[in-house]
Amino acid sequence: QKNGFDHFMLKEIFEQPRVIADTLNHYIDADTLTLRRDRMPFTRKQAVLLRQLTIVACGTAYHAGMMGKALIQQLAKVRVDTEIASEYRYSEMLNTENEVVIAVSQSGETADTVAAVRKARKNGQRVIALCNVIGSTIARETDAVLYTLAGPEIAVASTKAYSTQMLLFELIALDLANLRGELSDEDLKRHLTELLQIPAKMEQILAQKETVKAFAQSQCKCNDVFFIGRLMDYYSSLEAALKLKEISYLHSEAYAAGELKHGTIAMIDDATLVVAIATQESILEKTMSNVQEVRARGAKLLLLTNYPFEPPVGAELWNIPHTFDEFAPMLTIVYLQLFAYYMALQKGCDIDKPRNLAKSVTVE
Numbered sequence: 221q222k223n224g225f226d227h228f229m230l231k232e233i234f235e236q237p238r239v240i241a242d243t244l245n246h247y248i249d250a251d252t253l254t255l256r257r258d259r260m261p262f263t264r265k266q267a268v269l270l271r272q273l274t275i276v277a278c279g280t281a282y283h284a285g286m287m288g289k290a291l292i293q294q295l296a297k298v299r300v301d302t303e304i305a306s307e308y309r310y311s312e313m314l315n316t317e318n319e320v321v322i323a324v325s326q327s328g329e330t331a332d333t334v335a336a337v338r339k340a341r342k343n344g345q346r347v348i349a350l351c352n353v354i355g356s357t358i359a360r361e362t363d364a365v366l367y368t369l370a371g372p373e374i375a376v377a378s379t380k381a382y383s384t385q386m387l388l389f390e391l392i393a394l395d396l397a398n399l400r401g402e403l404s405d406e407d408l409k410r411h412l413t414e415l416l417q418i419p420a421k422m423e424q425i426l427a428q429k430e431t432v433k434a435f436a437q438s439q440c441k442c443n444d445v446f447f448i449g450r451l452m453d454y455y456s457s458l459e460a461a462l463k464l465k466e467i468s469y470l471h472s473e474a475y476a477a478g479e480l481k482h483g484t485i486a487m488i489d490d491a492t493l494v495v496a497i498a499t500q501e502s503i504l505e506k507t508m509s510n511v512q513e514v515r516a517r518g519a520k521l522l523l524l525t526n527y528p529f530e531p532p533v534g535a536e537l538w539n540i541p542h543t544f545d546e547f548a549p550m551l552t553i554v555y556l557q558l559f560a561y562y563m564a565l566q567k568g569c570d571i572d573k574p575r576n577l578a579k580s581v582t583v584e
């Protein structure tokens with residue numbers, strides 16, 4: 221049931237604070253501020269021996285996997301590759317000793333991800349699943365499963381499954397970092413304390429829905445949207461662009477901000493909306509200089525940031541509540557899911573069942 225919301229997608233966006241809290245409660249012992257060891261996929265020995273992780277997934281789950289790569293490399297210093305499952309299943313994979321594969325899937329039934337899991341297991345690799353549906357094919361066929369506690373996701377556009385997948389990668393990255401001696405117990409506690417604040421910070425963004433709606437209405441004539449950012453903000457851009465295309469059929473693309481000048485900036489003019497995401501302190505200034513470049517070409521600008529910036533004149537600014545930089549993508553995406561929703565709403569699209577798409581892609 222939609223519980224008073226007009227669409228399942230909107231209901232599921234608004235469920236995110238609760239499902240993030242449920243998933244946190246499942247994996248974190250809030251009294252001792254530790255991870256529940258029996259629910260985490262690596263022993264200390266496995267963590268120390270780990271040489272390579274390969275993440276396989278499709279669509280939105282693949283974007284969560286890219287976030288996982290950034291987090292695990294940054295925090296745990298383990299090398300991670302992220303592979304689109306439909307490519308992985310047919311490509312030559314060179315196994316590394318002590319490599320583990322992580323398959324990410326909301327449904328647990330996506331044909332290409334199932335095939336990637338079977339290939340990895342045939343190669344003798346340990347496969348861990350991040351999955352939302354209990355007892356699904358991927359959950360049954362893998363060596364260990366970490367469930368996202370997102371509850372049933374009905375809308376074709378994935379929202380709450382994505383944020384809980386990112387959360388699981390946060391927890392795996394922190395756990396691996398701690399087990400491998402890259403993060404002290406005290407720092408782990410500091411991070412877990414901050415993660416426990418994420419649901420309340422998501423609520424603060426959801427409270428801005430009228431601002432997002434009004435801005436979407438002001439963009440009704442827009443034909444192209446470019447999402448730009450660097451590092452994790454680039455991965456948020458990929459997910460935001462997919463969400464917008466999927467439900468509003470509006471042309472949108474995601475670009476690593478520094479890559480624009482290698483061709484794509486030629487397309488930017490005053491009929492383009494550029495959505496710039498700047499939540500990572502280490503590269504803030506670089507992203508902001510790309511913002512100036514697109515402004516100089518007349519693009520309309522929406523800036524999302526958790527740092528105090530004076531937005532360029534005429535630009536729209538959405539503030540992200542302050543958190544650790546590595547957790548900011550879980551907040552950024554809430555704004556961008558709402559943006560995609562309201563853009564699709566004003567175009568009169570069938571939001572919960574977009575054309576040509578199925579919730580679960582069980583054929584190749």
Ligand code: M6R
Nearest residue numbers: 279280281325326327330377378
């Ligand atoms: O069930 P899965 O997570 O394996 O599904 C993967 C993709 O088909 C899915 O994320 C798709 O991209 C969504 N419709 C995007 O919103």
